[in-house]
Amino acid sequence: MIAAPRFRPRLTAEDWRNLRTALPFIAPWIIGFLAFTLYPIFYSLYLSFTHYSGFGDATPAGLENYQHMVTDSLFWQSLGNTLYYTALAVPIGVVVAIALALMMNQNLREVAFYRAAFYVPSILPLFALTFIFIVLLNPGFGLVDYLLGLVGLPAVNWLGDARWTKISIVLLAQLGAGGPALIFLASLRAVPIELYEAARLEGAGPLRRFWRITLPLITPVILFDLIYGTILGVQIFTPAFVLAGGTSGGGAYTTGPENSLLFYVYYLYKNAFQYSDMGYASAMAWVLFIMSVVLSFAIMRWSRYWVHYEGA
Amino acid sequence: MTVAREVSTTPTLDLTRRKAPSPAPRFRIPQTLPARVGLIIAAALFLLPFYWMANSALKDIHELSSIPPTLYPHAPAWDNFVSAVTYIPFGTFLTNSVILTVGVTVGSAISNPLIAYGFSRIKWPGRDLVFGLVMASIFLPFPVLIVALFDIFAKLQWVDTFLPIIVPAFFGNPFFIFLMRQYFLGLPMEISEQARIDGANEFQVFLFVILPLAKPAVAVVIIFAAVQAWGEFLTPLLFLQDESKYPLSIGLQFYRQSHDVSYNLLMAASTLIVLPIVALFLVFQRFFIQGVTAGSLKG
Numbered sequence: 001m002i003a004a005p006r007f008r009p010r011l012t013a014e015d016w017r018n019l020r021t022a023l024p025f026i027a028p029w030i031i032g033f034l035a036f037t038l039y040p041i042f043y044s045l046y047l048s049f050t051h052y053s054g055f056g057d058a059t060p061a062g063l064e065n066y067q068h069m070v071t072d073s074l075f076w077q078s079l080g081n082t083l084y085y086t087a088l089a090v091p092i093g094v095v096v097a098i099a100l101a102l103m104m105n106q107n108l109r110e111v112a113f114y115r116a117a118f119y120v121p122s123i124l125p126l127f128a129l130t131f132i133f134i135v136l137l138n139p140g141f142g143l144v145d146y147l148l149g150l151v152g153l154p155a156v157n158w159l160g161d162a163r164w165t166k167i168s169i170v171l172l173a174q175l176g177a178g179g180p181a182l183i184f185l186a187s188l189r190a191v192p193i194e195l196y197e198a199a200r201l202e203g204a205g206p207l208r209r210f211w212r213i214t215l216p217l218i219t220p221v222i223l224f225d226l227i228y229g230t231i232l233g234v235q236i237f238t239p240a241f242v243l244a245g246g247t248s249g250g251g252a253y254t255t256g257p258e259n260s261l262l263f264y265v266y267y268l269y270k271n272a273f274q275y276s277d278m279g280y281a282s283a284m285a286w287v288l289f290i291m292s293v294v295l296s297f298a299i300m301r302w303s304r305y306w307v308h309y310e311g312a
Numbered sequence: 313m314t315v316a317r318e319v320s321t322t323p324t325l326d327l328t329r330r331k332a333p334s335p336a337p338r339f340r341i342p343q344t345l346p347a348r349v350g351l352i353i354a355a356a357l358f359l360l361p362f363y364w365m366a367n368s369a370l371k372d373i374h375e376l377s378s379i380p381p382t383l384y385p386h387a388p389a390w391d392n393f394v395s396a397v398t399y400i401p402f403g404t405f406l407t408n409s410v411i412l413t414v415g416v417t418v419g420s421a422i423s424n425p426l427i428a429y430g431f432s433r434i435k436w437p438g439r440d441l442v443f444g445l446v447m448a449s450i451f452l453p454f455p456v457l458i459v460a461l462f463d464i465f466a467k468l469q470w471v472d473t474f475l476p477i478i479v480p481a482f483f484g485n486p487f488f489i490f491l492m493r494q495y496f497l498g499l500p501m502e503i504s505e506q507a508r509i510d511g512a513n514e515f516q517v518f519l520f521v522i523l524p525l526a527k528p529a530v531a532v533v534i535i536f537a538a539v540q541a542w543g544e545f546l547t548p549l550l551f552l553q554d555e556s557k558y559p560l561s562i563g564l565q566f567y568r569q570s571h572d573v574s575y576n577l578l579m580a581a582s583t584l585i586v587l588p589i590v591a592l593f594l595v596f597q598r599f600f601i602q603g604v605t606a607g608s609l610k611g
Contacts, residue, residue: 025430032483040460125543
């Protein structure tokens with residue numbers, strides 16, 4: 001038996017007073033967190049062990065929903081689509097953002113213009129950007145295939161060919177690179193200029209200075225961007241829903257050629273709101289929850305090999 | 313919470329220019345040329361979609377279907393904008409979008425400063441631990457919650473009302489809490505001490521002393537909340553069913569559900585949705601940049 005811990009943090013009268021003072025301020029968050037986050041998480045854990053249509057009572061189902069997942073080919077396809085998208089969009093996004101930041105860090109007079117050009121698309125509504133991409137990538141009146149034709153490249157059926165639909169969304173996601181680029185720019189400007197001067201005196205070229213000074217110093221930002229990007233990546237939904245065309249009538253949601261746009265959350269959504277299988281959708285929600293926790297921790301573990309902590 | 317700690321050390325954007333390197337004695341290609349060329353190409357790529365949006369929005373249906381596509385509207389069809397807002401109940405959708413945006417923005421402006429104050433200006437045991445939980449919730453994918461939330465809101469009879477979208481905003485958002493907290497921590501504690509000595513209770517200190525000093529941070533929260541609510545797609549899709557309640561994000565799907573998809577009208581409507589955000593950015597540029605670099609805010 002383990003003895004009860006002898007040390008217990010003793011709260012002084014002042015601690016109690018401060019706690020009482022702070023409580024009304026943070027109460028909204030506590031209530032909101034309990035009502036709109038914690039309770040739903042555990043409620044869906046319960047639902048994931050039931051059959052539930054959204055009406056009437058949930059009936060116990062044991063592990064059936066989880067067992068169904070194993071043999072559900074659409075589940076695996078949606079998972080594959082999502083990981084494929086995330087594995088492409090997130091690293092490309094980090095590289096694009098760093099590239100933009102490096103170029104903007106060159107103290108050009110007109111940098112405010114570039115900053116606006118890169119940043120504004122990242123705050124525009126995603127559904128509107130998706131509409132624009134539908135027109136931009138159209139084989140007939142789209143600009144992209146026209147430009148490809150000008151330089152002698154074959155036209156691509158971006159939204160009609162299962163090999164290209166996800167690539168289209170990866171491209172669309174790059175319009176969001178302006179936000180992270182500004183964060184990278186801020187971290188580039190925080191790099192002490194003396195480091196560069198010292199390196200230059202020792203004869204290090206620009207490429208070497210980038211690999212040895214700039215990159216290590218911005219690795220904490222890269223880590224944050226990778227984790228947050230991955231969390232956003234696995235919940236990709238809106239562009240796929242809009243690109244695929246929403247409902248095709250009769251309440252069925254279309255998922256692109258050969259289900260190539262059936263992403264994980266889209267399939268979860270379909271299960272819940274098209275097939276009224278809330279139990280199965282809840283099980284998918286929990287798998288998504290665990291998957292995102294595992295991915296975050298995996299990236300964090302991996303980052304020990306490459307993140308440079310100042311003073312560490 | 314290593315990650316949370318990293319965010320908090322994200323430096324703020326230093327807009328002052330570094331000293332230019334001393335000019336080389338003989339003529340050579342300026343060092344900044346590659347960056348400038350790269351930036352011009354990148355800016356062109358980022359702006360092309362919007363050029364094409366405007367171009368397509370101004371073509372009539374015949375010009376839109378001409379192959380190869382015309383690079384500028386030869387006969388600008390300005391009345392596309394009129395058609396775009398009459399083809400679907402645009403006014404209704406716009407009204408709903410505005411109500412949702414205002415509701416979410418008001419909720420965010422009230423709740424986040426209040427919560428952030430409790431996490432920064434009062435020292436209570438366990439504060440930083442609980443704040444770690446706030447930051448951790450950033451990494452929870454929202455879709456994990458949608459099934460349960462839908463069922464909860466259905467039982468509350470909130471489905472098909474604006475409540476499921478607006479009410480949660482009154483309970484704070486981790487990004488905004490973080491942003492406000494950073495700002496509050498930067499204000500000297502002596503200000504609060506002085507006010508307390510003068511007999512103010514904590515809420516009075518918050519409302520009359522600290523909050524007025526934090527106006528720039530509140531502005532950032534308001535702007536980002538508005539931008540986010542304006543573009544919100546998943547929650548209205550989930551919780552609104554009657555067409556008369558749809559905001560623009562969901563209502564615009566109607567252009568594509570008729571037999572002849574009017575892409576020029578869709579682009580005209582997209583232009584109308586994009587423009588307010590562009591205008592907002594041009595007016596409040598400073599706040600946007602501050603917001604991004606302080607809290608790494610993303611949609």
